[in-house]
Each structure stands twice: as structure tokens, then as C-alpha cells.
Amino acid sequence: MKETFLKVWLGIVSVLVILPFLFVAFFNYPSADDFVFAYKVKTMGFFQAQYDWYVHWTGRFFSTFILSLHPLIFNSNLLYKFYAIILILLTLHAIYRFVKLVFKNELTYIVLIFTCLLTGVYLNNMPILVQGIYWMPGAITYHLANILLLHFFINVTDQKNIKTSKFLVINGFLILAICGSNETSLLVIFVLLSLIIFFYLGFSKQVSRVLNFYLIITLLGGIIIAVAPGNFIRNSNYNELNFFQIYETILESIATGFHLSVSWIFSIEILFISILIIIIKIQNVNEHKEVNTKEFFKVLCVLISLFLVISASIFLSIWYGGEILPRSLNVSYWVFLIGWIYLISLISEFINYRLSSRKYKLTVILLSLVIIPILFFSNNNYNLTVNDIFSSKIYTYHKEMKVRESLIKQSPLKRITITSLSSYPNSIFYLEPSINSEDYFNKKMAFFYKKHTIKFDFIPSKLNATYLYSMDNEASFSLDNSYTITDEIAHSSPNSCELSQSQPYSVIFEEKVYKINTDNFKAAYVSANIYSIDKKIDLAFVMVVENRKKELIKWKGNEIIKNDYEVNEWVKEETFFYLDDKLLLKKYNKIKIYIWNRGKSKVYVDDLVISFF
Numbered sequence: 001m002k003e004t005f006l007k008v009w010l011g012i013v014s015v016l017v018i019l020p021f022l023f024v025a026f027f028n029y030p031s032a033d034d035f036v037f038a039y040k041v042k043t044m045g046f047f048q049a050q051y052d053w054y055v056h057w058t059g060r061f062f063s064t065f066i067l068s069l070h071p072l073i074f075n076s077n078l079l080y081k082f083y084a085i086i087l088i089l090l091t092l093h094a095i096y097r098f099v100k101l102v103f104k105n106e107l108t109y110i111v112l113i114f115t116c117l118l119t120g121v122y123l124n125n126m127p128i129l130v131q132g133i134y135w136m137p138g139a140i141t142y143h144l145a146n147i148l149l150l151h152f153f154i155n156v157t158d159q160k161n162i163k164t165s166k167f168l169v170i171n172g173f174l175i176l177a178i179c180g181s182n183e184t185s186l187l188v189i190f191v192l193l194s195l196i197i198f199f200y201l202g203f204s205k206q207v208s209r210v211l212n213f214y215l216i217i218t219l220l221g222g223i224i225i226a227v228a229p230g231n232f233i234r235n236s237n238y239n240e241l242n243f244f245q246i247y248e249t250i251l252e253s254i255a256t257g258f259h260l261s262v263s264w265i266f267s268i269e270i271l272f273i274s275i276l277i278i279i280i281k282i283q284n285v286n287e288h289k290e291v292n293t294k295e296f297f298k299v300l301c302v303l304i305s306l307f308l309v310i311s312a313s314i315f316l317s318i319w320y321g322g323e324i325l326p327r328s329l330n331v332s333y334w335v336f337l338i339g340w341i342y343l344i345s346l347i348s349e350f351i352n353y354r355l356s357s358r359k360y361k362l363t364v365i366l367l368s369l370v371i372i373p374i375l376f377f378s379n380n381n382y383n384l385t386v387n388d389i390f391s392s393k394i395y396t397y398h399k400e401m402k403v404r405e406s407l408i409k410q411s412p413l414k415r416i417t418i419t420s421l422s423s424y425p426n427s428i429f430y431l432e433p434s435i436n437s438e439d440y441f442n443k444k445m446a447f448f449y450k451k452h453t454i455k456f457d458f459i460p461s462k463l464n465a466t467y468l469y470s471m472d473n474e475a476s477f478s479l480d481n482s483y484t485i486t487d488e489i490a491h492s493s494p495n496s497c498e499l500s501q502s503q504p505y506s507v508i509f510e511e512k513v514y515k516i517n518t519d520n521f522k523a524a525y526v527s528a529n530i531y532s533i534d535k536k537i538d539l540a541f542v543m544v545v546e547n548r549k550k551e552l553i554k555w556k557g558n559e560i561i562k563n564d565y566e567v568n569e570w571v572k573e574e575t576f577f578y579l580d581d582k583l584l585l586k587k588y589n590k591i592k593i594y595i596w597n598r599g600k601s602k603v604y605v606d607d608l609v610i611s612f613f
Helices: 002-027 033-044 046-056 061-067 077-103 108-125 136-157 165-179 183-204 209-226 229-234 243-265 268-284 293-321 326-348 357-377 381-390 393-410 440-448
Strands: 415-419 453-457 466-469 496-499 509-512 523-532 537-546 552-562 570-578 590-597 603-612
Touching: 002 077, 002 108, 002 357, 002 381, 002 393, 033 046, 033 136, 033 440, 046 061, 046 229, 061 136, 061 165, 077 108, 077 136, 077 268, 077 326, 108 268, 108 326, 108 357, 108 381, 136 165, 136 183, 136 326, 165 183, 165 209, 183 209, 183 293, 183 326, 243 268, 243 293, 243 326, 268 326, 268 357, 293 326, 357 381, 381 393, 393 415, 440 453, 496 590, 523 537, 523 590, 537 570, 552 570, 590 603
Parallel strands: 415 453
Antiparallel strands: 466 603, 496 603, 509 590, 523 570, 523 603, 537 552, 537 590
8 A cells, every 4th residue: 555655646746747848838839940941841842951951051961851840841830739748758768768777677667757857857957948848940959869869878888789780770870860960969979989989998908899880870970960061151150160269169168067067966956866866776776886996987987978078068069159059058968967867876886775665665755745846946947837837928828829820821911910929938939020021030931821921010018027218217317328318319309318439338228137027038129219310320239148246148239230221210120139048047147238339420329128028
């Protein structure tokens, strides 16, 4: 009876950990690149689309192949909702295989429960869940590669299968699929295999033909990507190959990898899951290992490998962009989580201690009791997802999106204008169309709905966190740089903000994240009326994020550069800033927004509007 109660209780906890992430998938809608993949296949055909991607944009042959089977090709938004559910189920399956490898002879229900807990910890701490799971192009490109990487690691680690012809073929396919998904995963599997080969040689004094075969396949996959003409086009705006810069980037990647590893290890979720795995392992290990030099060096090699692979996962992101891209950070955290659990399981085999059966079950129950509060109060993805479910956000979003889709489809007009919504959830991905109907993504969306153009009209008044600065109210004069306010000319009488060479910055909005009047947000809309006395202008909307130490975390500028600007007329300019990275939205971070006049001409700014959503 007690055993049955334990199974039922742990089963309920496991379902509660995963269920919110599955549930919100039903409220997911396509955007941006989703329409591009559908457009390519519909206009070119499936195989011609593969050629076009490879020659004109990217060498990621596997991810583009999978994304060319996009649900929108079949004109189905419903199917789009199911891909995220399938991806989470595939994650569970891969982690189930991994947990079986770690726990070996453990009872099936313990393996299943720990699988759910480990998956829940990953989804909760995922640096950018919305793009990692709930946006199909990002999810297929990066997270599917994570899943395949774990399957490959399991196949290589499980000595029973390492030399069978079946697994040689499967692993060869997995390697090519991983390499063809994204460059970060390509580098990760290359470094991982190189380290395995090196340490295998050190411990066994033998050269593994199988592992060398896998390394050759990896190099082949790397060459296919490296020579892709599309990569040269896509990377034309990134850094040129510079060996000194590579050296600096390696050092920075190692330092950053160490910092990330330490911060992740001491997170409460990882400490919890580490304690739980130790308790389960020591209770079920039949023969504890003795600590000797060889076994110590094995554990040390795993630790070193984990650290180096994490560093490799962020190298390309830092080298290309100068900062860690959130989707690459998803790969880093996946590598860390799997590697850390594997390391803890090895260490557990040296602990010669057992709890009584009663104490063991009681400990497992008590630990499972705290996992839900830990996930919920961690203010990470689980918290955001549950809040979206139990607030009206996700349901209002779903209702308004259905109305929008119906209006687009049923309207006899070929040129459509859609308005912003009153609610945007935080747990799933959204990227609104551009305010410019000629935008690349707008055109592809218009093609999908059989329209000529689709334009987006943002209505700030629909949102609570909207700030209006008309340069004549008390709020405007309380901003930094208020000395730029002038009564020379105005759109909203009597004042505007004057920008010139001597004073290039407008009034500056700045606010701490926790003071912004909305629970959570992922984007900022900014608009202003611009008055220029010259046809040539060079402006930028600027967003800056600083931490509580006033250190710069993010600087982003959206340019307005024109040689034929309307003179002596007020022109409304609009832009969006996206803040998907959770590091940007820590409670005491400060967000600053302003307009920067980089040109020589004098311009005036009025009616600055900022909305967070």
C-alpha cells in the first residue's frame, strides 16, 4: 500500500512539473520565419527550396530540411500547436534513455519520475524558452539538435552498443543531423568527440576506430556547412577570420563558461536535483567503487570535458556577435545539465552509505514536495507559464489572435491593416508583423493569407505599461536631458525636444524593471514625431539596459537613415525592441530609451511614446 502511494504521489508531482509546458503549446501561433519557410516551399517546391537555402542563406541542411515540412505548408495553424508538444515528448524520451543509463537497474517508475523532474528543471531554467520550444524555426534548429546530441552521447557511452553495425549507422546519421542543424551544435559535438577520443586513448592506450570514424563524419558535416555559399552571404556582416581575435574569443569563452557553470551549479534547482540523484544512486548501487587514482582521474576528465564543451558552446556566439546569443545559451545549459547529472552519478558510486527503506521513501517524498514550490518561486519559466495559465493573459491572447486570423481570411480587401493586441503572454513566442507593409516578413505573411500587403498598427493605449512624454507635462521635465526641451516648435503645443550636433540626445526615459507597470514583458514599442529641417537625417532609437552596478548589459540602436526625408513636416517614426533574454529583465536592472541624432542636421522630437508588453 505504501509503495503504491509513493508511486501515485510521485506520478502526480511529475505530471504537474511537465503539464503547464504542454498546455500552453495549444495557444501558440506562427510568426516571422514560419511564414518564410512556408513561402519557399510553396513557391519553389520542396527540393528547390533546399537548394535555395543552401546557396543563398545557410548551410544548415538538416534544420532547413525539417523546417521545409512546416505545418503552414498544409495551411494548418492547428498542426503548428502540436510541434511543441511533440518536441517536449521527444525531450522526455531522450532524457528517459539518459536516466536509464545513469540509474541502470533502478525501478521503472523511479526512472520515469526522475525523467519528468529533469525535463522540468531544463524547461524551467532554459535561458530563452519562448524561442527554444514555442517558436518552430528556433526550436528545430537548436533544441532538436540538443535531443539528437543526447541520443548520440547515450549510444557512445553505452558500451554494449558501441560497435554494433546498427548503432554505427544510427550514430553516423545523428552526427550529420546535429552538424546540419546549427554551427554551435557542430562545434559542441566536434569538441566532445575529440575529448572522448583523447581520454579513451589515455586510459586504454588504444586508438578507437569507431570513435575516429565518428570524428571523420563530424568533419564531413562541418565541411558541408563551411563551403555552403549561403553561409558567406549570411555571415557577411560578422567578423572576418582573425586568429588573434579567435585567441581572445577562446579566452573569453573559457572565462564565461566557468562563470556560467558556477552560477548554474549553485542554483537551487540544480542543488535539489543533485541531492535527489545522490540519494537514489547510493540506495541502489550494488557494489560501491573504491576511490583510486584511475577512478579519480575518470571523474576529473568528465569534469574537464563538461567545462570545455560548455565553453565551446558559447564560442561562436561570442566570436560572431560579441555576446552570447540566447539560443546558443540554451545549448550551453542543456550540455551543462546532462553533463552535471552524469558527473554526479559517477561521484555517487563512491559513496558507501544506505538509508533504511522507510527513510529512503520518506526522503524522496519530502524532496518531491518541495520541487513544485522551488520551480514556481524561482521566477523562471515555470512561474511565467503557470501565471499565464491562471491569469487571463494567454486566453485573451488566444481569443484576439483567432479574431485577427478570421478578419484577415474573411476580408475582401487585399491590403490589410491589423492592430496590436491587448494581451501578450510571456511563456510562448510572439513577434508581431512590422509597421512597414513592405517588410520582408510582412510580405511572406501576406502571401500565406493570399493578400497583397499586411500592415501592423500598434495601439499603445491598449496596454497598461505605456508612457507618454509630450514635452510639456511634469513627467517630461522629470526625465534626464530635459534641458533639450524647447518651445521653438511643437507637434503637441507648446514644446518639443531639440537635437543637434552639440546636444545629440533627446530626453532619456529610464526606469527599473520592477517599477514598470506590467507583471512581465518581452518587448518595448517606441514611437515619436520627428521634425527635420534637412532632407538628410541620421537618427537612431536607442535602448540601453544596465545592471544595478550601472554596468552595461545591452545596447541596441534601431536606425533611421534617409537622404530624402520630408522636411518641415512632422513624421511619425516607430520601432520595436525585443527583450527575450531573461538576464535583461532582472528586477533591479534599469532600462533607458532615447533618440540619438548622429547627423549634422537639427531635428525636433515630440510625443515620445513607450509601451512595454
